[in-house]
Amino acid sequence: MKEKTRRMIKLAMDDGLLHLIDNVKREIEEALHNIYEHDYKDDQTLEATSLRFRLLRDNGFNVRCDMFTKFKDNEGNFKKSLTSDMEGLLELYEAAHLCVHGEDILEEALAFITTHLGLEKAAGTIEYPLSASVSHALYRHIRKSLPRYGDGDVERAVEV
Template identity: 50%
Template sequence: MCLMCWVHVDANVFNKFKDKKGNFFNSTIGDVRGMLNLYEATHLRVHGEDVLDQALAFCTTRLQSVATQLSSPLATQVIHALKQPIHKGMPRVEAKQYISFYQQEDSHDETLLKLAKLDFNRLQKIYHKELCEITK
């Protein structure tokens, strides 16, 4: 059984990425991976978190403008995120997609990757076994 622990974090922590005029720093544009992570985080916002609404608009615009200039696998990951953010997809489908993205990163952790694949395959076997039992 998978238990998720949600910790409420005040959305105002994202104000540190804004200048005195309330605009997001242009220096974040160079950090595509960081912007992609912020983009994904904005999809966990709740009503009234205006700073995350602004961050979503900022990141969407910037990621769309740089997506065609990036090299793969980052370009593929950005394009996929813009179409289907991780938190709005089916968890197992998104996990499989993310494993393939992570595997292509130069800085991936081989042990973590192996464990993720083993976990995914183990769960696939369980689903397959349950499906066989149901169809009998």
């Protein structure tokens, strides 16, 4: 689908490209609204919950951070079992950077994740390409960086 979209963009003329971008943006907004309206309960993984939170909040939806309480143990700490879910921790790390004042659970998540992502990275237990994403996020999280592109995508993006 990425390749098909790239070809469509390359083939589009100036006006056509603007209309394409507008249509894609509207489709994304509609999809996000549908996700916001759908009630996702405890059946979500850390990765899915965090990604949902980040995408919705980043696009102006009023999303509560209490959805992350299901990932805490009886003592109020984040579950130790989460440390083996690197993709989930990475998504939660990015989501936690969208916290606002008073959202203690996201601040706790950030401290928990920074410790575990750093330890896992140092131990060399994360395989590429996830290790590159972790390094990038720890160096400069998604809210403070330019869009990330896969191998070779930068050249193609510049061509467009």
